[in-house]
Structure formats: structure tokens, C-alpha cells
Amino acid sequence: MIQRFAAVFSSLLFSICLLADDWPAFGGPDRNQVSQEKGLRADWGDEDPERLWSLDVGLGYSAVVEVKGKAYTQGYSNGKNTLFCVDAETGKVLWTHQYPCEKAPKYFQGGSRSTPAVSDGILYLNSHQGDFYALDAENGKILWTKNLLRDFAGRRPDWGFSGSPLCRAGMVIFDTGSEKGSLVALDAKNGEPRWRAGSHAAAYSSPMMRTNRKGEILVFNGYGLVSHNLSDGRELKRYQHKTRFGINAAQPIDLGSAVLISSAYGKGSALVDLERARPRALWESSSFSCQMASLVRLGDYAYGIEGQTGGREDQARLFCLEIKKGKKRWEKKGFGLGSVILVENRLVILSDRGELVLADASHYKFQELARFQVLSGKENWTPPTYANGRMHCRSSRGKWVCLKMGTQSTVIPDEGAD
Secondary structure (H helix, E strand, O other): OHHHHHHHHHHHHHHHHHOOOOEOOOOOOOOOOEEOOOOEOOOOOOOOOEEEEEEEOOEEOOOOEEEOOEEEEEEEEOOEEEEEEEEOOOOOEEEEEEEEOOOOOOOOOOOEOOOOEEEOOEEEEEOOOOEEEEEEOOOOOEEEEEEOOOOOOOOOOOOOOOOOOEEEOOEEEEEOOOOOOOEEEEEOOOOOEEEEEOOOOOOOOOOEEOOOOOOEEEEEOOOEEEEEEOOOOOEEEEEEOOOHHHOOOOOOEEOOOEEEEEEOOOOEEEEEEOOOOOOEEEEEEOOOOEOOOOOEEEOOEEEEEEEOOOOOHHHOEEEEEEOOOOEEEEEEEOOOOOEEEEEOOEEEEEOOOOEEEEEEOOOOOOOEEEEEEOOOOOOOOOOOEEEOOEEEEEOOOOEEEEEEOEOOOOOOOOOOOO
């Protein structure tokens, strides 16, 4: 009996160890496009991953989030945005939330922009026009709503609000671009105001927590890089990094004392020392210009895609950057303006033409491991999501594909097992 109990306990413990963090918001748990989940299969040979399911969700660029076996994203169709909640294993639609919204194309196809965020059973949803919803993540019931323009005197950026809300310390935090409090924190449960701070125009990245300073928020807005105190919103540091059209879209990488930022439009990247009273760049370079896709970091190196829309997509390059020196170690064409996430020590690259590529995160050279055609069309700029062995890929035209790419089961044995 004792041996049987020990075997069941060991099996249970092993299964729990395999359980990965969910992917609750844009960029994952830490908003750095990184999953620590083990078991991503890399040796595919001539096989393709099993397609668990696919779904048409409408035009747009909202990424997928997955929490507690449910996956969510939103898309545009016929004058409305629709948020989909599906069973992550089967793709069965559990509920939807629909609201009026413009397609708003501007030199691209248009559609949804912002990625939802889930925390403590509540889903927070932002539209590119400024409507903000707090929904019960289980059934889609509206708990409370706001409008970033009417309620906060927000200033909508040219391509619409795109940031994913940040959930911390019982608050939901988002960027309104208002001159009278651009960063806003509300009570997560009832939407009552906690604080407002800053006066900078909104850009297209999402507010995030600092890595080693849990009481600080980073915002990459129209002005540049700004840090705020979590408890009261007080602005702490700022570093100017303005681009044409106010487009700062890629997420910063927080290294502790310094933060790596990158933009296109001739501005490029900078490693910003935030320890000084007046932050300054340790180095700047126009050679690493990430227009939309965020960089990912492994150790002393970062990996990303540099390039810009407007007929020059074929010149875009995947590259490896030695962060401290600002030195490029290698580069590789062929992904267009795609996106990159990091799963353990593997790069997962989704090209703008819908090819999913696995590669070693090596600073010595580009080493491809596998390649699959997953999506059709072009302008597929939305980064993939990896959670619990499932890879979610979403096209700009609205095709949501879920692939089985993990090698191990994450199912916990039934509590009554012998």
C-alpha cells in the first residue's frame, strides 16, 4: 500500500512539475515573450505537428492568451469586434463577447489590435477605439466598462489603442495617452480609480513590471521609456526615444540596471542605464530597428527581427545581438516582418507569410531545426503563443490555428487513482 501511494505521489509530483505557467497576457506571464515550459518538440523530421483545431475569428492582430484550459483572442468582422473564449484542447467556442468597432485600416488590413489579459478570473479587454471591458473569464458576463476617451480624456494614437492591460496588486493598469494622467490604474474588481499619472502620448507597446524592481512599471510610450511607481503611479525616470508617427511598439527588455529598447523609422535601439538620476544610453544604434516584433533574451544575447513595412519587408532580418556591446553576432533573411518568442532555449519564429520555424537560440550562428507552413496570407505580424504544449498561431485575416507541439503530457492523475 505504501509503495502504491509512493508511486501515485511520484506520478502526481512529476505531472505537476511539467505544468507550465499559462500565457495570461500579451508576451506571457512576464511580458517578455518567453516561456520556461519544457518539452517543446524540436526533432520533427518529415512530420508536421498535429493540428488540434482551427477557427475563423475575424481580421486583426490580437494575440492569443491561454489560462486554465481556456484560450481567448478577438477579431473584427462586419462592423464589430468579437472576443472568443474557447476550450484550449478542442477549440469549442464556449462564449463570445461582441461590440461595435471600426475596421480602421490605415496602410494595412485593419481589425482588432489589443490583446486581452486575464487575472483572478477576470478578463480585461481594450478596443483600438478606446472601449474597455472587464468580463467574467468563465462566462463572459460584463462586470464593468470604461471608455478611454470619455472617462479619462485619452488621446487615441494614429493606429488605435494596442496595449494589453497590466494586472498587478489588485489593479488593472493601461495607457490612455491623456495629458492629465496618461497611465491609469483602476481597482481590478470594480473599476474604481486608484491613481493617474504622466502626460505622454500613448504608443503601441504594453505596460510591464520591471524584472528586479517589483514596485516599478515600465511604459514605452510616444515619448520613450518611462518608469512609474506601482503603488501611486508617480513618475520615476524617463528617457526620450521619439520616432516618426510616435511608433514605439516593441516591448522593452529589462536587464536590471539597464533596459534594452528598439524602434524602427531610423531610430533603432538603445541600452538605457536607468540607475542614474538622469537615464542615459550606454549605446545607441540604428542597425537594430524592430518596428513591431519584440526582442527576446537568453543570457547575454537578444534575438529579434529588424525591418519596416512599406515595400521593404523582404529586407527584414532575424538577428542575434550581444546586448552589452551592442554588437550583431549574426543575421538571417527570409522571415519578413515576422515575430519571435523564446520557449526554454528555442527560438519560435512566425514569418509574416505564415511559416513557423524552430531554431536554436545560439549566438554562434543561425541553426534551423524545423519549418512548417501554418498560416496563409501576408502581414501575419501577431506573435505565436505557447502554453501547455499547445502553439497558437493567428493570421491577420483571422485564421486561428492550434498545434500540438509539446512532447510530454501535463495531465494530473485523478485524485481517486489507486
